[in-house]
Amino acid sequence: MIIYTSTGMGTQMSIPRSISDAAKGGSNSLVGRSCVRRFCLVSAIGLWVLCAAIVAAIAPAHADSRLDRCGWNAVFQFVARNRLDPPLASRLYAAFAIGSDAIYRHAALKFGSEEAARIVPDLFLGLAQEQTSRTLLWAPYPVQAVSCAAGGPKVEPDMLIVLKDVARLLDGLWKRSGGGVGLPPPSGQWYPDRGSDPLRPDWGNVRPLLIGDPEKFQSKKPDAYGRLDRQADLVWNAVSNLSPAERAQVLYWADGTGTFTPPGHWAQIALNELDASDLDLGQKLFIVGATMIAVNDAVIACWRDKYTFGVPRPSQVYSKIEPVIPNPNFPSYPSGHSVISTAASHVLASYLPKRAAPLELMSQQAGRSRFLAGIHYLADIEAGIVQGKGVAIEVVRKLDPERSLINQLELP
Structure with a gap:
């Protein structure tokens, strides 16, 4: 210099x-x-x-290196409008991010990075339509897919063929291997609230994208953290003495039904963090994809443990606890928020080391908000951190930034 x-x-x-x-x-x-x-x-x-x-x-990075938000916003709105649950949303976000990386790499190789940045936004909208329609196979009720086909003056005809090829390669991601809505008896004492069916009890059998067998990341048995009644006392004390600032934190991280969900919250964080960086567009797309792969696989490992251990929610152990937000309709242990937030923040910090501290803080706040809400024990949070970090480390270790994400997945 x-x-x-x-x-x-x-x-x-x-x-x-x-x-x-x-x-x-x-x-x-x-x-x-x-x-x-x-x-x-x-x-x-x-x-x-x-x-x-x-x-x-x-x-900041040149305008042509900024991540296109139109495709992402279409997917976010689809998730919220159709009230997708976190497991299914995590699969969709991963599919869209992986496909975006593949499309851009092909366009950059053919036209150069500057021209690729100009033409891919319309293709990303087409990808959003393709991938949201795939959720029809997994949703427990009818959903309305994004209606925004790729095309227009920016799009080369042969790039539409590339879009179809990418969608075909992603088909393996949507093949059914678990993820049903049946009701296996949980092994613990948990029971569904409000008389409804448990949320995706078989999601732990869905094929991960990269980590292989999720059993490698199984949490230790919940009784290692002590008796549930004593843990529930801590929850009751926290909820009974909640400050306005803590209540605001609970609501900020709630991400309940009808929102972008916790995986979507972290997708937004990833987009914002990367656009504030000086990385080029190809690097940003790769990192978003890596983050969403980690979130997808972490959710599978988490759901496997939830229905393996069947730990009841704190208010099911101690009826005096009045949760700030409704109990989610699946077992307590480990905390999905902690698993998702830790996996996402750790992957992002691996590629954005200068942002490690604030990302870690956000992750901790997201996890702790569930304890403050009265719907998780501290043990759930701690186990989620361990599991999420383990998945993230494995994803970062396996992925090669020089290769397209779609060619590194473990799909049928």
């Missing part, structure tokens, strides 16, 4: 130690006045060049 001096060039200019030195010979000296004027002019030019160099160095 060239260090600019007062000339705005890479070479040094000999300058007087002070303006008074330059003006030696008296205030009426033409030579002195000329030196002063020349020095001031050169200094001003040099300062302008220096400022321009600094601005260029610290400016």
